[in-house]
Amino acid sequence: MPTIHVEGKKAIEAADGQKLVLALEDNGVDILHRCGGNARCTTCRVEVIEGDAGAIGEAEAAILAAKGIAEPNIRLSCQIRVHSDLTVKPVMTVSGSGMDAGKRPEE
Secondary structure (H helix, E strand, O other): OOEEEEOOOOEEEOOOOOEHHHHHHHOOOOOOOOOOOOOOOOOOEEEEEEEOOOOOOHHHHHHHHHOOOOOOOEEEOOOOEOOOOEEEEEOOOHHHHOOOOOOOOOO
16 A cells, blocks of 8 residues: 655555545545546645656646646646655645635545
């Protein structure tokens, strides 16, 4: 099982191929996902500090470009399927935004 190190928080385990956003949420990590994991809102952004988060897909690349997010280490946690150890930092959180987390993303 891959280990996800959340900067400033705990390390968690994720099932191989699990969406990162679900691994984070299921382990009590404070993260937004307003569009329900559909690569539309960018609220589930994470900074990938270490590890291989995989290739960026078309939908993720398009919304990041549309929102003017160009940093290569900023990714959408709803679009990352965990396959190896990662160190990440949530960019937007429920507690920091005052918003509701959003609909739970699909598996």
